[in-house]
Structures are given as structure tokens and as C-alpha cells.
Amino acid sequence: MDNDKTSDGGVKFYTLEDVRVHNMINDTWLIIHDKVYDISKFLEEHPGGEEVLLEQGGADATESFEDVGHSSDAREMLQQYYIGELHVVRKVHFPHVLSAKKKCDLGVTCSLIKNDISFSYFYFAVSFLHVLANLSHFFLMKNLPHTHTQKKSMIA
Structure with missing residues (x-):
């Protein structure tokens, strides 16, 4: 259904x-x-035929219009x-999603759809695994016998 909203200047939206x-x-x-x-x-009246226009009917034809390279007369006639x-409805952007490519670690390129919450889960999982790996390393180093101290005792 057509929208009857107009701006103060009388332009319909x-x-x-x-x-x-x-x-x-x-x-x-x-x-x-x-x-x-x-x-x-x-x-x-369209020189390229009505079929060309009907294909674009009801849609954004900007790219097709510019690709053809219409003359200034055609632009004026339009x-x-x-x-x-x-x-245009304003899109709400979430900063953590917009800067997601900057947040990817280890040279991994993240292909994301804007506002896709799955990245948050991915980032959480990677962070969790990173913490888990560090904790494992800490406990292993603490509980393993130190080989360099054993060598010193053998020499003495």
C-alpha cells in the first residue's frame, strides 16, 4: 500500500x-x-524496450541504470x-560486530553477516579455549618434574 507520508517540503516518501x-x-x-x-x-517509449524496465520494476534499478550509461537528456527526462x-530505515549497528574483523586472532579472516550474533558465540568459545589452554599449561608446568634441576643434581 502506498505511503502518504510527506516531509515539510511536500516530498512523498x-x-x-x-x-x-x-x-x-x-x-x-x-x-x-x-x-x-x-x-x-x-x-x-523506452529505446531499450519495455522488457528491460519491467525486469527492474518494483525494485532498485540504480546499478542497471548506471551500467547502461544514460545520457544527460535521459537523466533529465527521468x-x-x-x-x-x-x-530508508536506519540500521542499528553493534560495535562488537562492526569491528569483528579487527578482533579475529591468529590471522583468521572472519566472514560475518552484519548483526549476526553467532560471532559472539564464536568469539566467546575462542576466548574460553585460550583461557583453558593457558590454565592447562600452568598446571602442567607446576606438576611436571623439572628436567633442568635433575640434570644439575646428576652432575654434582
Whole structure:
């Protein structure tokens, strides 16, 4: 369903979900550089054919638009189909996840999905194993007979 939210300047804002439903031949919207365009009336006039536009209908077509290398005239013509802006929901980032690559030890490259909590469990497990290894080393060194002291007693 279309979003009727407007800013103080009268600009309409649409969510990605609003745009997605407009992907048919008689109702085609595109997003290009976070601007929303209703190109329904332009489909038949498009020099590359309507199929190209229909493939991108209801989605962000920025990359495809730029890959083609549209002329300044085409960019200017696009403005007549402008209907609003894409409402971008701010993402919440967790610092421990954003800096996760910096936290990886032993040259291990961590491939993470942002905000994936599984890294926290991984990092905890690695830290726990590190502590366990140090404790084991400490107790082994304390309880093993010292070979260098035995050699000295043999020499004397």
C-alpha cells in the first residue's frame, strides 16, 4: 500500500515494500539513487524496450541504470516521472560486530553477516579455549618434574 507520508517540503516518501508492488506493465515504479519514479507511461517509449524496465520494476534499478550509461537528456527526462523519495530505515549497528574483523586472532579472516550474533558465540568459545589452554599449561608446568634441576643434581 502506498505511503502518504510527506516531509515539510511536500516530498512523498515510500518504503521498499511500497515500491515492490508496482511491478506490472500498467503500473511500474523504479528506484534510482533513492528516488522513486512511476515510469508506467514511459514503458512503450523506452529505446531499450519495455522488457528491460519491467525486469527492474518494483525494485532498485540504480546499478542497471548506471551500467547502461544514460545520457544527460535521459537523466533529465527521468525527472518528469519522479514521485518521491525512498524512505530508508536506519540500521542499528553493534560495535562488537562492526569491528569483528579487527578482533579475529591468529590471522583468521572472519566472514560475518552484519548483526549476526553467532560471532559472539564464536568469539566467546575462542576466548574460553585460550583461557583453558593457558590454565592447562600452568598446571602442567607446576606438576611436571623439572628436567633442568635433575640434570644439575646428576652432575654434582
